Amino acid sequence: xxxxxxxxxxxxxxxxxxxxxxxxxxxxxxxxxxxxxxxxxxxxxxxxxxxxxxxxxxxxxxxxxxxxxxxxxxxxxxxxxxxxxxxxxxxxxxxxxxxxxxxxxxxxxxxxxxxxxxxxxxxxxxxxxxxxxxxxxxxxxxxxxxxxxxxxxxxxxxxxxxxxxxxxxxxxxxxxxxxxxxxxxxxxxxxxxxxxxxxxxxxxxxxxxxxxxxxxxxxxxxxxxxxxxxxxxxxxxxxxxxxxxxxxxxxxxxxxxxxxxxxxxxxxxxxxxxxxxxxxxxxxxxxxxxxxxxxxxxxxxxxxxxxxxxxxxxxxxxxxxxxxxxxxxxxxxxxxxxxxxxxxxx
Amino acid sequence: xxxxxxxxxxxxxxxxxxxxxxxxxxxxxxxxxxxxxxxxxxxxxxxxxxxxxxxxxxxxxxxxxxxxxxxxxxxxxxxxxxxxxxxxxxxxxxxxxxxxxxxxxxxxxxxxxxxxxxxxxxxxxxxxxxxxxxxxxxxxxxxxxxxxxxxxxxxxxxxxxxxxxxxxxxxxxxxxxxxxxxxxxxxxxxxxxxxxxxxxxxxxxxxxxxxxxxxxxxxxxxxxxxxxxxxxxxxxxxxxxxxxxxxxxxxxxxxxxxxxxxxxxxxxxxxxxxxxxxxxxxxxxxxxxxxxxxxxxxxxxxxxxxxxxxxxxxxxxxxxxxxxxxxxxxxxxxxxxxxxxxxxxxxxxxxxxxxxxxxxxxxxxxxxxxxxxxxxxxxxxxxxxxxxxxxxxxxxxxxxxxxxxxxxxxxxxxxxxxxxxxxxxxxxxxxxxxxxxxxxxx
Numbered sequence: 083x084x085x086x087x088x089x090x091x092x093x094x095x096x097x098x099x100x101x102x103x104x105x106x107x108x109x110x111x112x113x114x115x116x117x118x119x120x121x122x123x124x125x126x127x128x129x130x131x132x133x134x135x136x137x138x139x140x141x142x143x144x145x146x147x148x149x150x151x152x153x154x155x156x157x158x159x160x161x162x163x164x165x166x167x168x169x170x171x172x173x174x175x176x177x178x179x180x181x182x183x184x185x186x187x188x189x190x191x192x193x194x195x196x197x198x199x200x201x202x203x204x205x206x207x208x209x210x211x212x213x214x215x216x217x218x219x220x221x222x223x224x225x226x227x228x229x230x231x232x233x234x235x236x237x238x239x240x241x242x243x244x245x246x247x248x249x250x251x252x253x254x255x256x257x258x259x260x261x262x263x264x265x266x267x268x269x270x271x272x273x274x275x276x277x278x279x280x281x282x283x284x285x286x287x288x289x290x291x292x293x294x295x296x297x298x299x300x301x302x303x304x305x306x307x308x309x310x311x312x313x314x315x316x317x318x319x320x321x322x323x324x325x326x327x328x329x330x331x332x333x334x335x336x337x338x339x340x341x342x343x344x345x346x347x348x349x350x351x352x353x354x355x356x357x358x359x360x361x362x363x364x365x366x367x368x369x370x371x372x373x374x375x376x377x378x379x380x381x382x383x384x385x386x387x388x389x390x391x392x393x394x395x396x397x398x399x400x401x402x403x404x405x406x407x408x409x410x411x412x413x414x415x416x417x418x419x420x421x422x423x424x425x426x427x428x
Numbered sequence: 429x430x431x432x433x434x435x436x437x438x439x440x441x442x443x444x445x446x447x448x449x450x451x452x453x454x455x456x457x458x459x460x461x462x463x464x465x466x467x468x469x470x471x472x473x474x475x476x477x478x479x480x481x482x483x484x485x486x487x488x489x490x491x492x493x494x495x496x497x498x499x500x501x502x503x504x505x506x507x508x509x510x511x512x513x514x515x516x517x518x519x520x521x522x523x524x525x526x527x528x529x530x531x532x533x534x535x536x537x538x539x540x541x542x543x544x545x546x547x548x549x550x551x552x553x554x555x556x557x558x559x560x561x562x563x564x565x566x567x568x569x570x571x572x573x574x575x576x577x578x579x580x581x582x583x584x585x586x587x588x589x590x591x592x593x594x595x596x597x598x599x600x601x602x603x604x605x606x607x608x609x610x611x612x613x614x615x616x617x618x619x620x621x622x623x624x625x626x627x628x629x630x631x632x633x634x635x636x637x638x639x640x641x642x643x644x645x646x647x648x649x650x651x652x653x654x655x656x657x658x659x660x661x662x663x664x665x666x667x668x669x670x671x672x673x674x675x676x677x678x679x680x681x682x683x684x685x686x687x688x689x690x691x692x693x694x695x696x697x698x699x700x701x702x703x704x705x706x707x708x709x710x711x712x713x714x715x716x717x718x719x720x721x722x723x724x725x726x727x728x729x730x731x732x733x734x735x736x737x738x739x740x741x742x743x744x745x746x747x748x749x750x751x752x753x754x755x756x757x758x759x760x761x762x763x764x765x766x767x768x769x770x771x772x773x774x775x776x777x778x779x780x781x782x783x784x785x786x787x788x789x790x791x792x793x794x795x796x797x798x799x800x801x802x803x804x805x806x807x808x809x810x811x812x813x814x815x816x817x818x819x820x821x822x823x824x825x826x827x828x829x830x831x832x833x834x835x836x837x838x839x840x841x842x843x844x845x846x847x848x849x850x851x852x853x854x855x856x857x858x859x860x861x862x863x864x865x866x867x868x869x870x
Contacts, residue, residue: 106715110717119832122635124634126633126637131516139802141800142795153710158710312832312838335601335834336833338591338596387515390516402636
């Protein structure tokens with residue numbers, strides 16, 4: 083019955099090891115899939131350059147990451163949450179209720195959101211927020227009246243754009259990117275086309291009008307992509323007229339397949355985003371539990387390493403991959419070095 | 429009976445038996461048609477299997493080769509000390525290497541123009557490999573050491589047809605003029621394609637370093653998970669089904685259990701993931717991202733499959749075997765363990781392998797217990813650590829790669845599928861060998 087003995091001993095080993103492993107020695111990170119590539123670059127380099135083990139970086143989205151972050155303090159909770167948006171009041175409160183009171187906010191840089199189409203497709207080279215709104219907004223201005231969107235071609239509302247069928251692939255509502263897309267493109271376009279004013283004149287209050295501006299048409303001309311950018315890329319590959327919403331880094335990695343359009347006459351690049359000229363960008367963050375510093379080896383070192391000039395600066399590997407370096411990095415470095423928590427003099 | 433048939437002889441046939449009448453022909457034709465349907469069904473299956481295999485192998489084969497730069501490099505002690513004093517040490521190593529390569533190329537007198545930035549664009553992330561080498565072999569400092577280092581993913585793509593001169597747009601990753609340098613270096617036999625052991629034995633790497641990424645660590649993670657699944661679900665599953673099939677009384681309670689087991693087999697795997705997160709990690713405080721927890725979750729998923737197939741194969745053992753054993757005075761337990769179980773063993777093994785194969789390919793429950801992401805970063809040190817140190821699994825690693833921006837990771841995802849299939853095939857072969865041995869012993 084050697085099999086039984088083997089079984090028993092393996093089980094025993096597994097049980098013993100489970101208790102022995104309670105002391106965690108590596109940093110655990112989870113959160114935004116937009117920050118994941120940058121975090122994985124830093125994690126690899128951190129493991130190669132220091133004596134600490136390589137941190138574990140999971141994805142799952144900003145909200146999911148922050149939710150896990152706010153579960154409490156202790157070795158079986160994560161140390162760092164990546165986020166492609168700032169932490170919300172509600173989340174800070176949830177954190178505090180679970181005992182996570184001291185949170186260090188670290189801004190790592192900026193990410194641009196670009197509009198790209200197939201390399202060999204129609205000449206989509208310049209957009210305004212109003213074009214995007216006219217193409218996919220639920221209600222648009224047509225001949226001076228607010229009507230259900232029935233545009234089929236880009237040329238119908240802007241003669242400068244190609245006479246190609248409208249097919250937009252936008253991030254689904256679970257993505258942090260969607261929020262930026264709504265704020266910086268749809269809402270702006272809604273205001274610019276006069277649809278917003280028409281809604282207000284029609285008796286809506288301001289909040290209702292803003293919500294109505296963010297509605298996209300449901301007739302298949304605009305498709306929500308719930309997966310990641312690779313899925314959007316596959317859709318563009320299959321549709322000559324397709325226009326997708328991508329992160330700048332993803333586009334730069336796929337310039338052989340995609341061509342990018344300007345937004346409000348500004349071409350997206352790390353330069354135009356860092357100066358703020360290119361309108362559709364957002365800051366990226368990670369949040370550190372102060373209570374874990376000193377408990378989990380390497381946590382503060384990881385945070386400091388992440389924002390060091392050599393890594394997150396304009397000539398570091400993150401910028402090389404497509405992150406737009408933060409001009410105020412020095413301030414962030416200081417805050418991380420002093421472990422300055424949110425709300426305490428920042 | 430014989431008399432009766434003699435009294436009423438069958439009606440005499442009008443023609444010889446050798447000549448088929450209309451009815452026989454119709455029946456024969458129906459049979460032929462049925463056989464043809466069967467053949468068509470099998471051929472359709474084979475066709476799709478071939479399409480699948482060809483596309484997997486075509487897309488995955490490039491992952492097994494990589495473009496490397498073959499150069500001899502000497503690191504002096506001073507250079508090493510200087511590099512070690514910096515924060516970003518691997519970058520310093522990589523800069524030293526670039527400078528050395530540039531010097532070497534200028535000495536040789538290359539026909540094309542190039543600068544330091546061009547060399548940097550051609551090379552992958554070499555600093556990590558260099559530093560790891562000198563950490564492991566400190567005696568190599570000061571001596572010329574031949575290195576085979578990964579080229580950048582764009583250069584790799586140029587060799588594999590992903591990047592070509594027509595569609596290439598100058599970017600900070602690669603410029604058109606760099607391709608001339610690549611061609612010149614190939615002539616000088618500095619750049620070449622080589623089989624990539626790194627892909628098979630390496631661990632996952634950052635998104636900007638596809639040349640250093642491998643699936644080895646994830647294979648190890650999968651292996652430890654399968655070990656947990658096997659050790660837990662096989663004995664528990666077999667014991668449960670023997671009890672239910674041979675000893676348990678037939679009543680409402682056992683009926684309820686039976687219905688529940690059948691239902692559990694159909695529960696979506698993500699449900700087990702949530703259960704695992706709540707029970708094993710949040711309640712029992714087992715480590716996150718550990719193959720131990722992954723194995724426990726997958727065991728829960730595999731148990732119903734094993735129980736159902738084990739019960740089916742126990743049922744398939746003819747009752748005469750049991751009766752004979754009981755008849756010569758064996759106890760019920762002796763009858764089951766000496767006679768029924770060995771006969772059912774091949775069926776049990778088949779069910780176990782199906783269950784394990786299912787578990788091997790599962791990603792959804794792993795998402796929730798932290799095994800998907802940038803996790804598989806190295807081999808566990810030792811057998812025990814294999815269960816508890818954070819690791820990923822093959823399907824999770826493939827999923828992660830497929831989502832990355834750089835196209836060469838997509839190719840690696842296909843390569844990972846080949847490795848996954850090879851792992852599965854090995855498991856099946858082991859099962860077949862074991863099954864044969866069990867059959868002979870009885």
